[in-house]
Amino acid sequence: MNSKEERIQKREQKEQEKLEKRQAKMQDAGRLKRWRNRRPFWGATLTLLAGIMILYIPLHLYAIAFAPGSWAFIGFLFGGLVVIIGSLAYIYPQFSTVFGVVTIFLSILSIMGALGGFIIGTVTGIIGGALCVGWHMEEVSADKDHGGEKKMKRAKKDEGTVTASP
Amino acid sequence: MQEETVAVGRTAKKKFWTAIAAGFLAFGAMVAVFGMNMTAVAMPLGGMGDFYVELDELQGEDFHLAPHIGETGEEDEAPMVRNEIGSVDITNLHIYKDLRMPGTENWIRINITSPNVSIDGLIQDARLIDADLDFDSLAIEQSNTDEFTENWTQNAETITITDAKIVTDYLFQSAVSLEGAEISVEEIDEPEMTE
Numbered sequence: 001m002n003s004k005e006e007r008i009q010k011r012e013q014k015e016q017e018k019l020e021k022r023q024a025k026m027q028d029a030g031r032l033k034r035w036r037n038r039r040p041f042w043g044a045t046l047t048l049l050a051g052i053m054i055l056y057i058p059l060h061l062y063a064i065a066f067a068p069g070s071w072a073f074i075g076f077l078f079g080g081l082v083v084i085i086g087s088l089a090y091i092y093p094q095f096s097t098v099f100g101v102v103t104i105f106l107s108i109l110s111i112m113g114a115l116g117g118f119i120i121g122t123v124t125g126i127i128g129g130a131l132c133v134g135w136h137m138e139e140v141s142a143d144k145d146h147g148g149e150k151k152m153k154r155a156k157k158d159e160g161t162v163t164a165s166p
Numbered sequence: 167m168q169e170e171t172v173a174v175g176r177t178a179k180k181k182f183w184t185a186i187a188a189g190f191l192a193f194g195a196m197v198a199v200f201g202m203n204m205t206a207v208a209m210p211l212g213g214m215g216d217f218y219v220e221l222d223e224l225q226g227e228d229f230h231l232a233p234h235i236g237e238t239g240e241e242d243e244a245p246m247v248r249n250e251i252g253s254v255d256i257t258n259l260h261i262y263k264d265l266r267m268p269g270t271e272n273w274i275r276i277n278i279t280s281p282n283v284s285i286d287g288l289i290q291d292a293r294l295i296d297a298d299l300d301f302d303s304l305a306i307e308q309s310n311t312d313e314f315t316e317n318w319t320q321n322a323e324t325i326t327i328t329d330a331k332i333v334t335d336y337l338f339q340s341a342v343s344l345e346g347a348e349i350s351v352e353e354i355d356e357p358e359m360t361e
Contacts, residue, residue: 019174019176022174022176023172023174026172026174027172036175037173037174037175038173038175039175040175040177043177093175100185101185104185104188104189104192105192107189108189108192108193108196109196111196111197118263118265118276119276119349119351122193126186126189126190126193127186129185129189130182130183130185130186130189131177131182133181133182133184133185134177134178134179134180134181134182134183134185135175135176135177135178136175136176136177136178136181137173137174137175138173138174138175138176139172139173139174140172140173140174
């Protein structure tokens with residue numbers, strides 16, 4: 001076995017250990033933690049916060065937002081859409097990647113019409129969106145043997161193989 | 167042997183950092199495009215309390231000044247003046263706003279600077295204007311009307327403002343072009359206050 005393979009194996013082993021720890025935590029976790037585990041919680045929360053920050057400026061300009069020639073309504077549109085996407089990310093976690101990409105796009109565009117919530121909204125939106133893009137669910141199967149200890153297996157969807165923990 | 171499947175939600179670091187990098191790259195590109203093409207569409211600022219506008223020189227056409235009642239950081243209704251200028255060219259513009267960081271005692275100042283600015287359709291509500299002013303064809307008019315914004319007005323074909331510091335509460339531009347704009351944030355000890 002050459003060093004490259006060893007490194008890959010080590011990395012996989014580490015990943016596996018991490019998964020085992022998380023899975024063990026999940027089994028003893030309360031309802032809120034289990035709920036958070038099944039969706040991109042921090043990504044969605046940061047997205048929601050970014051939307052509120054982006055809405056800050058246009059909300060204070062509501063008097064002129066819909067006046068002819070005013071562009072403040074664009075800030076309303078971008079901020080509102082980011083808030084909606086943040087909320088949807090809680091409800092439909094399976095679309096988190098799409099929500100993340102759209103959040104990043106809208107957060108950057110919100111510089112027009114809303115100054116990106118003093119840029120802070122844009123930065124928060126990019127981070128929230130990236131967390132949504134990076135989030136995914138992994139199915140972990142736990143075997144309970146006679147000694148009461150748990151053995152973990154992770155199914156690799158694309159390869160169709162099963163990696164057993166040491 | 168009993169087997170149960172548990173779904174574990176996790177964040178893939180590689181995807182996360184790729185998305186962050188792409189996001190900030192796009193953000194940087196957009197700011198750079200603003201800088202090169204000098205175009206920002208309709209920049210509204212207002213409703214968040216006083217902010218300060220400093221400039222070396224402003225040359226404007228089609229100037230109109232009227233009394234106005236508006237919201238400041240401390241009051242819902244404060245007396246101020248509303249300046250409306252059809253087209254404006256500004257040299258060395260500096261807009262800054264002091265904000266307290268939520269949940270802390272620390273203050274930050276957000277600075278927007280640009281050496282050359284041109285604006286179409288400027289509306290500005292100011293509480294204090296400290297500047298040298300020059301007008302062409304200035305007309306000060308009074309009208310017998312109950313509408314207080316039309317009681318007393320100043321109109322001029324052109325206006326030149328130099329070395330100005332303006333305490334502003336509302337700013338709106340139909341189209342603004344900020345050449346070489348820079349946006350920066352700095353920590354400050356305490357905010358600038360104007361009574």
